[in-house]
Amino acid sequence: MYSSPEYREFRDYLHANGMNVTPERMEVLSLVLKQKGHFRIEDLIRNSARRKKSISRATIYRSLKAIEQAGLIKSIRSIHDEKIFEIVKGHHDHMICELCGAIIEFYDLDLESLQDKICDSQDFLPSRHVMKIFGTCSICRNKKD
Amino acid sequence: MYSSPEYREFRDYLHANGMNVTPERMEVLSLVLKQKGHFRIEDLIRNSARRKKSISRATIYRSLKAIEQAGLIKSIRSIHDEKIFEIVKGHHDHMICELCGAIIEFYDLDLESLQDKICDSQDFLPSRHVMKIFGTCSICRNKKD
DNA sequence: AGAATAATTGAGAATGAATCTCAATTATTC
DNA sequence: GAATAATTGAGATTCATTCTCAATTATTCT
Helix, strand or coil, rough: HHHHHHHHHHHHHHHHHHCCHHHHHHHHHHHHCCCCEEEEEHHHHHHHHEEEEEECHHHHHHHHHHHHCCCCEEEEEEECCCCCECCCCCCCCCEEECCCCCCCCCCCCHHHHHHHHHHHHCCEEEEEEEEEEECCHHHHHHHHC | CCCCCCHHHEEEEEEEHHCCCCCCHHHHHHHHHHCEECHHHHHHHHHHHCCCCCCCCHHHHHHHHHHCCCCCEEEEEEECCEEEEEECCCCCCCECCCCCCCEEEEEHHHHHHHHHHHHHHHHCCEEEEEEEEEEECCHCCCCCC
């Protein structure tokens, strides 16, 4: 129970920050890990609600914040400016289709190193970045014909 | 009065979309153009409130939406996830200091063309993008010593 | 294991941004 | 200038998120 590396990492984060390991926090992480791809907070709340022992909205918010700070999830915004979380699985950037809303992940090493170079030229020390390209995905492009 | 190119552009947008040119809308644009760099909606509302004829919150929101759709401003999010507008002056990206919150604009041609190349490889047709690099700005780096 | 201490939870209240409602007002058209 | 359609303002409303605080629970210490 709660033995995969993500739980361990989260426990370590909690310990390192003088926070308690509670069933609620572990359960929220478990709900998170069940999501595939991107998810909204409301989805988690709804999922939790249909369980025997549901977790309060406040606690879900609080736990998500901790899980985010532990580096296990991160938030992005949809085309409609809606907050969406995703499980952190190594860095990548996003293409977002303005027609169908699809979120396409990509990673490009040249892009990463070019960014470092740009930061360097401004004496800026980067810690992380967000890059979103909006446009039309290949599926929607072909539909249009 | 209201003769600079931005007003003309906004009027054109309104006409093109069957919307009326009202003193309120022009005044909101005027408030926007008075801002330097980045601004929050609340700043505009406060600025408007201290005028002889103040404009309602609802109308400021409505006008900003129109001004944004006219392409004269665009919105970004601060480190604290707060919505911030900026006047569109040709495309650029952002470095955001996590210590002092400073927003540094930059533009890099290599970055732009690399992005096009990446989109091409995914058959994705880009229309615009957002790139934010978080980290520590040069001023804060030097303070730390 | 049990007591003491500090952190956490839940339920609902509170906040804050953004949107909506609708009657009164105003821009536009003819 | 009259008729028509769009807009405005004030306040109500919505929706996401945070806060409050008493009751509960995890952790620590012996």
